[in-house]
Amino acid sequence: MGTKGSANRQRIVDAADYLFYSRGYNQTSFSDISDKTGIPRGNFYYYFKTKEDILAAVVDARLIEFKDMLKCCENAASGPLERLHALVQFPLQRETQILQYGCPIGSLSSELVKDQDTEISQTRLTAVFDLLKNWIEEQLNKLGQSARGDDIAKDLLAKMQGIIIIANVYRDAEFLRRGINDIQSWLNQTLSH
Amino acid sequence: MGTKGSANRQRIVDAADYLFYSRGYNQTSFSDISDKTGIPRGNFYYYFKTKEDILAAVVDARLIEFKDMLKCCENAASGPLERLHALVQFPLQRETQILQYGCPIGSLSSELVKDQDTEISQTRLTAVFDLLKNWIEEQLNKLGQSARGDDIAKDLLAKMQGIIIIANVYRDAEFLRRGINDIQSWLNQTLSH
DNA sequence: GTCTATACCTTGATAGAC
């Protein structure tokens, strides 16, 4: 490792990550990835055995991206409530992409539940949701909400997915901002005692 | 018309409707529809010019299904608030499918925004969302909420999409029921003055 | 490790017999 090979592997994963997000997994062909990277189709099989292996690598990459995002939220704020607010505001930093392509895990998850052949990657995607859910629960615990932690965490995820879906359908940036604002009000209200 | 031909056409649309829902549009081939209906692949082109034409017919069919659902909500209750509650409760009647495949319009919409070649059908899908939104606004108007009607209607759609997504990801029937309950509480709270 | 050539299959779509 540390060779040119692993660099090429990374370029494939990066290109696939972008293409799976913007076009969808099933609508992205090896030719598309080849065009974007300049790496010939046949060469992919030196790094991955199947297309689904590329998908698994992409999902792993997104898991890391979301971990970085959570780290970013932890650094941006000191208290648990502030960190939750930082998380909720995150889609605003990706506004353009969100309005065009939706949520990177939500939309991919919607696509893969319908696919009977990609069960492995489907469970990996649930892992990304679990990563978020556990982090949220962690913050809620610090706020003394350990009893309803699981429920509130799922509620929060549902609210974010919902406004992203509708903002995406109507390409409505104004609604996205207002929706996020409403979630923050709800957070404050729910966690005040 | 009234001939055997239109009956075959209907069988194609019905099968495609089910398959597009359970497998996704891009993952459903003519062979799949052929297998399900017993109608040979080549015969489809007597009824439809392209695959996207089948998609358009399916979206039209779902538009009718949703119109029927709204009619059902109107018949089930006399007042506007009760009718909104009837709408919110509707996913419970399709619980099994919702948990397996998600929302019939939400998931299809997520899939098609990523497709550059299906713009026509995409606008038709927005029409289904608009159908729901306008109906909701209609009920809100009768409740004297005409000013914030557009906002509240989008909020309601977002909340429903959100809980369906999360219930689908975690295959969590309990969360679906509780989420719908919470939406109803929110409705009562928002519309009481 | 890298790249080319290609096999093999499935796709959406067409032509034409009946």
Place this chain on the structure above:
DNA sequence: GTCTATCAAGGTATAGAC
């Protein structure tokens, strides 16, 4: 109106030269 045979294109995957 219905069906069969077939098309060209594009899909994933493989073999093997360099």
